[in-house]
Amino acid sequence: MWSALVIPTFLFLSCFSVGSAQIPGSVTHGNDRYPPFWDQINGDIAEFPVQDNKIIIDLWKYKxxxxxxxxxxxxxxxxxxxxxxxDTGNVLWGLTLLYGKLYKTGRFVKPSNSSVCAYEGEFPGCISIDSGWGGFNFYVLTIYFLAAIESGFLRNISQEIVFLSPEEHRSYFCYSIEECRASFPQAMDTAKKFYQYLQSRKILSIVGGTPVYNTDKDTAILYMWDAHQALIDIGKPMFNDIFQYSSATERDFTFNFLLAIEFCAAAIYRSFFESSAEFLVGFPHRPLTDEDDPILPSDFNIREKALMSSVKLISNINQMTGGSFLTVWKKAMNVSKITQFLGRLVIKNLLLIPNT
Known part of the structure; x- marks a missing residue:
């Protein structure tokens, strides 16, 4: 019965929410949709400092x-x-733009002292090791990167990579291929599948001098989402009680948002640049305080209020059904590409994401 009702239920919820979507918040176009300081780096491993023939990377620095x-x-x-x-069709844009949004909205600060690692708007700063969002992002990025090296996808790295590892919370993180594979072999393998799939692609044609590979976007997105979820699953039990958030309300929003992303992943939601940027228009512009619950204050715009309300609603329904709502949703999304399309349509309406 649940299987037959899950799509109609979500459609009803999305129609209910869309009532306030007729006047969406302004969508900003231009370079400010990119992560802060994006234009100041060129994406070259040679930009990192080298000591004793080793590339030194500080994963607790935003840049x-x-x-x-x-x-x-x-x-x-x-x-x-x-x-x-x-290059706006890369499926890794969703993860990248969310990273920039977390930094810009102050979610990498030290929760007990919001001036530490704050986004100042002028110089790239740090990521607090006490930040719950910073911890989740650590695993998403680190294992993605190490899997790219281990799989041979990044062939131009000839020197050893050294991640600087502060002693604080040292046991909760892995800082090398050996450490991450020993602690999280399944997550490493899941991330490697994404790169192995890309490496298996063949050139179909040459258009304007540019090779076009036979990449199936649904397959690539599926592997990307599978890896993302495996890495988030690592962090959830660790960061649930140990790491800090600015408030219980912000903590609840974090886990509600991550649950909503699971619904997106099951529907193979397009994580391209445009769709990801539109999705994040509603991401709250600051960490939530306990005073923001249950009434959202006036400094949040309509898109922000809609996203926060929607992810909370999804979480409440899933909790009331003992988790079966997500389970049945995933089963429904596996039926056919038609149900996946309907699922994406529902998600766009429910989270107030306009067509682009």
């Missing part, structure tokens, strides 16, 4: 993580040229 994102985007762009102009 160092951003550099890794740009390396992965640049090295994989050739497989996605047919899906968007000017």
């Amino acid at each position: 160092d993580r951003l550099q890794i994102y740009k390396i992965l985007i640049r090295e994989s762009n050739k497989y996605f040229v047919q899906f968007g102009k000017n």
Whole structure:
């Protein structure tokens, strides 16, 4: 019965929410949709400092993580040229733009002292090791990057990579291929599948001097989402009680948002640049405080309120059904490409994402 009702239920919810979507918040176009300081790096491993013939990367610096994102985007762009102009069809844009949004909205600060690692708008800063969002992002990026090296996808790295590892919370993180594979072999293998799939692609044609590979976008997106979920699953039990958030309300929003992303992943939601940028228009512009619950204050715009309300609604329904709502949704999305299309349509309406 649930299987027959899950799509109609979501359609009803999306129609209910769309009532306020007729006047969406303004959508900003231009360079400010890119992560802060994106134009200041070129996506070259040579930009990192070298000591004793080792490449030194500080994963608790915003710019160092951003550099890794740009390396992965640049090295994989050739497989996605047919899906968007000017390299906007890369399926890694969703992860990259969310990273920039987390930094810009102050979610990498030290929760007990919001002036530490704050986004100042002028110079790239740090990522607090006490930040829950910073911890989740650590695993998403680090294992993606290490899997790209281990799989041979990044062939131009001839020197050893050294990640700087502060002693604080040292046991909760892995800082090398050996450490991450020993602790999380399944997650490493899942991330490697994404790169192995890309490496298996063949050139179909040459258009304007540019090779076009036989990449199937649904397959690439599926592997990307599978890896993302495997990495988030690592962080959930670790960061649930140990790491800090600015408030219980922000913590709840974090886990509600991550649950909503699971619904997106099951529907193979398009993680290209444009669709990801539109999705994140509603991401709240600051961490939530306990005073924001249950009434959202006036400094949030309509898109922000809609996204926060929608992810909370999805979480409440899933909790009331003992988790079966997500389970049945995933089964429904596996039926056919038609149900996946309907699922994406529902998600766009429910989260107030306008067509682009």
